[in-house]
Structures are given as C-alpha cells and as structure tokens.
Amino acid sequence: MAIEINAVKRDAKGTGASRRLRHAGSVPGVVYGGGKDAYPLEINAKELFLQFRHEAFHASVLTLIIEGKKESVLLRDFQMHPVRNTIQHVDFQRVSATEKIHVKVPFHFTNADAAPGVKLGGGIVAHIQTEADVSCLAKDLPEFIEVDVSALEVGQSIHLSQIKLPKGVEFVQLAHGDDAAVASIAKTRGSVSATAEETPEA
Incomplete structure (x- = not known):
C-alpha cells in the first residue's frame, strides 16, 4: 500500500x-x-x-x-x-534505501477459532504483545506480521522465535536474546467450571 x-x-x-x-x-x-x-x-x-x-x-x-x-x-x-x-x-x-531501520510493526492474529485451546478447551486468545520492533531495509518493511495461533492448547504460548518473518526482517528483541511470548490461550471462568464438573469427587 x-x-x-x-x-x-x-x-x-x-x-x-x-x-x-x-x-x-x-x-x-x-x-x-x-x-x-x-x-x-x-x-x-x-x-x-x-x-x-x-x-x-x-x-x-x-x-x-x-x-x-x-x-x-x-x-x-x-x-x-x-x-x-x-x-x-x-x-x-x-529513510535510506541502504541502511536498516527499526520500526514497530503490528501483529495480526489468525486462526484463533481453530486453536484446540479455544475450540475444544473453551479458552480465549490473550494478546500479550500487539506489535514488535523489527529491523530491516526500507524495501522489506512489512505492513503487519501474521501470527498463526491455530496450534495452541490451553496454557500454551507462541513466542517470537516461532513466528515466520518475511525475508530480510528480524525481531530486535530476538536479536538481543529476548524470545518473548506474543500470545497465549488463557482459561475462561466457563472452561474452569466445566473442568471442575468433569472431575469426579474423591
């Protein structure tokens, strides 16, 4: 665009x-x-x-x-x-065509409804980060970064290192050794109640 x-x-x-x-x-x-x-x-x-x-x-x-x-x-x-x-x-x-730039790029979260933690576990996707600082040449700068959460179970998270980036783009945090979580599947009150009902009394 x-x-x-x-x-x-x-x-x-x-x-x-x-x-x-x-x-x-x-x-x-x-x-x-x-x-x-x-x-x-x-x-x-x-x-x-x-x-x-x-x-x-x-x-x-x-x-x-x-x-x-x-x-x-x-x-x-x-x-x-x-x-x-x-x-x-x-x-x-x-900006220069030959020098890398640092820009905050938004995340677009996809396939939340298909995640086992949502579909089967009754959880919700919690967005821990909504954007991240990336480093790249101006020509490689993406408008957004897609985060596919379709594989997450309840209690699981997706980290920066698990996100596929366009060629020539890298996360600044990751380059400094910080593999931060981006999203997770959190339990809702409804899912906790359902779990309690399914568990037989001792």
Whole structure:
C-alpha cells in the first residue's frame, strides 16, 4: 500500500504560528534525518487525517511530497488533541534505501477459532504483545506480521522465535536474546467450571 502525503515548507515557527496553522486547517510538522537539514512543514489536516486512520500509515515507508519533490520517510512521532482527537503535530524521519531501520510493526492474529485451546478447551486468545520492533531495509518493511495461533492448547504460548518473518526482517528483541511470548490461550471462568464438573469427587 503506497501512501503519499503532500506538504509544503513553512517559514513561521513558534507556538503562535502553529496555532494559526491549525485554525487555517493545516497541521504543523517537521522532517529530519538522512544526512539532510531538518525543516518545518505544513500539511492539509483533512488529507493527513484520512491517511492517519490507516494502520499502514504508522508502520510503512511513506512518500512525502514536498513542493513536488519526493522523499521516503517514516512517521516517528505525533501529538493528538486530548479532547478533539485532531492531529496537532507530526514528525517524519527520512529513510535510506541502504541502511536498516527499526520500526514497530503490528501483529495480526489468525486462526484463533481453530486453536484446540479455544475450540475444544473453551479458552480465549490473550494478546500479550500487539506489535514488535523489527529491523530491516526500507524495501522489506512489512505492513503487519501474521501470527498463526491455530496450534495452541490451553496454557500454551507462541513466542517470537516461532513466528515466520518475511525475508530480510528480524525481531530486535530476538536479536538481543529476548524470545518473548506474543500470545497465549488463557482459561475462561466457563472452561474452569466445566473442568471442575468433569472431575469426579474423591
């Protein structure tokens, strides 16, 4: 999914200038990194919010078009209004085609209904982590990582080392020796009661 954002450079800086921009229907931002100078931007608020709602916007290499010139960037930070749920500011970081990037990528959990722990054991899938930090080249960055939980029994977990990653992508945690659990099948009250009923009294 290719995502493009149109922006223009802004000259005015400071809190007052940013407030005026927001009143005029724009979002202030900044782009930095990649061995180039950082400079402030302004982006149409409606256009930005339409893209912002997509999950891929937060975990993909984006194309930032600044006055006709394209740059590959990542969304690195943003601020939201605490009441209005509007975007107040965005930070973009330039990415290189030859240098690895670290990005948090969401998990998509699949086949929960087919898991023995759910289907037969009456358990539920507990999401221990909903995203993970990955390292890869920009061209290899996945929009999400699929986690197949179809083999899990009640009480079992799936760990980072058991998840199949696209070529060229690795988990940062795993590279540092942390094989963390991502999801597990947890017992529900109903399944505990059913187990108690099935167990004969001594």
